[in-house]
Amino acid sequence: MTFLWYLPNQVDPGHRGDDAVAGHNSLERLTELARLAEDHGWGGALIGTGWGRPDTFTVATALAARTTTFQPLVAIRPGYWLPAHFASAAGTLDQLSGGRLLINIVSGQDNLAAYGDSEGDQAQRYARTREFLQLVRRLWTEEDVSYDGEYFSVTGSTVATRPVVREGRPHPRLYFGGASEAAQRVAATDADVQLFWGEPLDGIAERISRLRSLEAELGREHPPLEFGLRITTLVRDTTEQAWADAETKVAKLADAAGSRDRRWFKAVGQQRLLDLAERGDVLDDNLYTAPGKYGGGGAGTTWLVGSPEDVAKSLRRYEDLGVTHFILSDTPYREETVRVGDQLLPLLAS
16 A cells, blocks of 8 residues: 655645645645655645646655655646657656655646646547656657657657656556546556546445556556545544534635535536535445535535544445545644645555
C-alpha cells in the first residue's frame, strides 16, 4: 500500500477549512508541509492543478529541492503542456530528484481559453489524453521518436534527460482519474494507476470489474492497471469525537453554503459522489456523504470518519478490492498531516 497526502497550492488562503495564515502558499509554508509529510510516514503528496493556481510543476520542483524522500504527485493537463515539452521537463525533474516524481494526468474542465487551449467534447478530450500518454511514454523510453497523431506530432525527437529507471519503474508512474466510459477506456490501456474518488465499496468494486474487462477487451500493452483512492479522512482519538467533529464541520458548511445548485457539477465522477447522498448520510459504516450537500466538492465530497482503527478497517476493505494507492487529506493541513500520519498509518504498515 502506498500512502500520499495532499498539499494545497492555492492563491486564496483557507482551502477546505485550512488555517487562513499569512504566507499560506509561500515556499516556507509549503516546504514545512512537505517536510511534515516526509517525517510522519507519507510517501509524498498530490499537488493539484488548475488555471489560477500557482503553477504546479514549479511548486513541485521547489519542494523536491528542499526534501529528501518526498514524492510530489504533480497534476498536469494535456493542452496546457505539449507532450515533448512535458516529457523533457518531467525527465529533468525526475533526474534531479533521484527518481521521486509521480504524475497525475487531468483531463477535466478548466479555464482552457485563458492559456490558449480549446474546449472539445468528452470524446475529443480523452482521445487527446490517450495520444498524450502514448507519446510521453515513448519520449521517455525511446530515441529519435517520430509521431503524427490527430492532436500531437513530433519528428526525430529525443529527450536529452531521461527519467530515472529502476526495476519495475521505466519512468514516473502515471496516475489518471475519470469515471466516464471514455475515461475508463483510456485508463484501461494507457494509465498506470486509476484514481477513484470516495465511493462506497460496491461502487469501487463495480468500477474495478469494468476496468479489468476493458483491459482484456482493448488489449493492454503495459503491466496490469493499479487502483488508487483519493478521499478525505477525518480521524480522531475516538469514534464519538470523530463524528461530533464531522457533524460540526458539516454544519459550518451548511451555514456558509445556503442553498446549493448541484447542477454546476458536470464531471461524471463528481456527480456519482453527489448522488450518494440519496442513499443516506452514512454508507459502509463510516463513509460520510453529507458534506457534498453543502459545498464539499471533488475529494471533499465524501469523508471516512472515525477513530484510527475505524478508518484503518475501512481502508483495508478497499485494499481487499484491489486498491493499493491511497491519497488522503483533512484540514487544517499542518495538524492533520501529523495526526493522520502518526495515528492511522502505523495501523496500515503491515
